Amino acid sequence: MSDVVLPAPAEAPPAPALPRPDFEIVPRKGLIGVAIVFAALIVAIAMDKLWPLTFFHVAFGAAWTILDLMLGFVLGPILGRLSPAARIELTIRLMPKMLLILPTVVTCTLAAGWQLGHFLHTIDSGYHLHGWIVASYIVVGIMAIIALGLLEPANVAVLFELKKPRPNPAVIQRLMKRFIFTAGITGAMQIATLVIMTKLASG
């Protein structure tokens, strides 16, 4: 079992020179927003009060679910059907933002969620819906493995490819297929998250 890399760009068919706007792989201005959110998260956990923890867990968890569903079932299929030029345009504008937004919402949801569970004693093994809590761990675990191992690396790699003077369309196509496929899986897993979280919320 071993990976085989694609042929070197020199051997690939010449890439058409598609116009691309300049972009930052990691938007530096966005890092300020991420730092502010993380600082607020630390304060919320340190305060250990119900409202801030609920806000972070519910608001960021909802953002995570909606983003995954949108990417997996709406934007992903649309991206697959766009013309190469339109796909590149959308990718360049969307992916750098996703690179900051997704890890931020995931970290806030999980860290605040753990603290909230401690506050409400819902993570205790004696909680009457403990089986549902463990199910949520499993769903989040599977999503994390797919997102961290496949989706995020493909996201970064496609941006590096698009930064090149002559991007290799074969590489972009391969990475985007991987991105869309994994986004679809995490989108489907988010439906399980919705079922579990609404069950927990309704007791």
Add this chain to the structure above:
Amino acid sequence: MSDEPRLPPVTQIGMTSLALIVAGGIYLAAKLPEHVPLGPAIALLVLSAALLAGNMLALSRVRDFNWRRFWQVFRWALLAYAVTAGLIGYSFVRNGLRGGPLVVLSLSLVVYALHVPLLIAFTVARYDREPATEPASAT
């Protein structure tokens, strides 16, 4: 396609390693706050860390690889994932997790914070077929 450089299955091994620490974390979290036998979680962590070490070793032996790009991406991704691991670890400490479970979960976060940047840097560098530079020791 015999002229294509072959690479070790870094992504597959990395995902297996992540799956092992996730399984260990779920095992511990599912039993808290009661006393948790640490044996299974430690075994999963050791296996996961061994896969990380194996992945690093296998990758370090690859010569025809864009190491310059690998290290460039790895450093920044490491910084980012160290921050997220630190925040999750902070939440563990803040809510009173202590002793063996805290050590196992903290070490699991270390594996996570190293393996994810490795996967990102590997994926970027494998498709970045610029002339090969220095081997794994390059920084």
